[in-house]
Amino acid sequence: MEKILSIKDLRVVFEDGFTALGGVSIDIGKNEFVTLLGPSGCGKTTLLRCIGGFEKPTSGEILYKGENIIPLPPYKRAINTVFQRYALFPHLNVAQNVAFGPDLRGEDKKKTAAEVERMLKLVGLEGFGKRKIASLSGGQQQRVAIARALINKPDVLLLDEPLAALDLKLRREMQLELKRIQRESGITFIFVTHDQEEALTMSDRIAVMRAGQIQQLGTPEDIYNEPQNAFVADFIGESNILTATMLRDRLVRFLGCDFPCVDSGFGENAEVDIVLRPEDVKLKPIADPVANVPEGVVETLLFKGVHYEMKVRVGESVLLVHSTHARAVGTHVKITIMPEDIQVMHKSETSPDVLRKHAERAL
């Protein structure tokens, strides 16, 4: 994969001493769709603003095609941004907004006009050129913002939570639309969001961020199936995170029972976290002959459409279970889990202090 952007140990410390980015490194390939995912205050937008040139990093490097672009102001970077609230120019109409970049470069008016039409077609806004920005819906404005950025043929397009203001249905549509545009245009997309589902749907790779650090970088499947720590597991999808003891390779003890698993290399009798996806926790009738498994009581039962959501109490713990088979509240059940469905993780490295500080900041 050809690298287009290479970020090396990027740090941003704000004037008040707050560390927004604490040494982030990531390589981004040509025509890749990379998502920066994390809760508010995790530094994802700061990272994006550094790439766009709106934030000056305290240290580190941003190499664009091998050249450090940190000294360059935004207007000298071949990178365009779709801003969170679109930042369209309300005094210009749709076509004038889209033509803003080419007009600045003094390009031929006729050529630009044709190009604007092509871009509006690409984002599904053919014939909207004369419309005023204020007369457009949120989804339409967002598409104008994309067209306005794409017309400059950037190598890299930065998108700062561009779908956050849209309703669910429109958001789903736009996710597919963006993915299509990215494939067709061959442009590298760096997409910021706090919506894990959005990230899983669209990305080639996801960087899960917390407290100014990348927690895990990988494909959506990697991130979902093999979260590297409790934070990632918790942030990506619903999950049960339990404290466990790795007795030895491929054997882990939790909920008072020993479970065979597929992980190794944690040492003997090591404290670990494990992740169980709710759909991987299987409930059996209490009469089932299976032995040496935890037993529990169904505490709540909710119908969720595709599946039932149950909370099952096992001693001190409560497990979240998704199943197509409902079990009445108060039913005693046995719990089984397949070895490959147990994801063992090192105990989280980030201290609770740092997390609290970031959480407060985010508010």
Next chain:
Amino acid sequence: MKRNKALAVPFMLWAAIFIVVPLVMIVWYGVTVEEPIPYTEIVQEDGTTVFQLEDGSVTAVRPQKKTVVSLSNFRRMFEPTYLRLLLRSFKVAIITTLICLLLGYPVALILTGTDFKRPALWLMLLILPMWMNFLLRTYSWMSILENNGILNNWIASLREMLPAFDEWLTSRGVRRRIIFLYNENAVILGMVYNYLSFMIMPIYTVIEKIDKSLLEAAADLGASPVKSFTRVTLPYSIPGVLEGITMVFVPAVTTFVISQLMGGGKVPLIGDIIQNQFGKSSDWHFGATLSLLVMVVVLAFMGALNKIDKDDEPVKEVRIL
């Protein structure tokens, strides 16, 4: 709804008494003149005097002047003397407005700059002098500029200290005491000083409200700081500029205090003449006519400004640089 209407009553009354009634009175005075009633004085045999009017009737009371509707004051208004005054008032007001704009816009722009610390403090320092009495401020300028004033004294002591400077000034024919006051420039200076903050404030408010992400978007799309200014900041600040122009131009075109103090009566403006009609000349009718004239001209001016402001067509491109 009814309650809302009831709340508006005090204001309506206030507006009627203090706006509508005076306006009607001005119009009435403007379209009327006082005319003497012609009569013949007849001393009768018993020594008493009677007055015979033109229609032959006789009265024992000396006839007073009568108020008649007449447009003669409108004819008088267009005499060259008054037109020249009106023109001068406009000239002075336009120059004042332009200077205020040229000084005020950059100040507003600098104050709203991202790297400018504590803009509120600076804004307050700019406005602080306006908390002082208007006359006091103008008198201060007079004591700085008068022939024996602070400025002339400084120049004089500089001349004493630096003979070369003195010689240079003398060779250029500069008088020992430079006359700063009692000319048009002094009047303009006084107006600029007094009205500058009326220009800065609206422009500052408008620029300050421009969404910073619009400037970031412009930079992102390749606009240098200069282009960002001409393409985004400038078009967005136009409403503030128009408001500033109104706030400076209207008082500047009607003032009489500044022209009397700084101009020493040598630079009369239309405001001075109007004030004169209600004072020394005691011709309220002509004063009202002149007031109407100024009112119409100012209204026309503001209407024209409003038209620019409300113009639905978006500002396509502003290329001043």
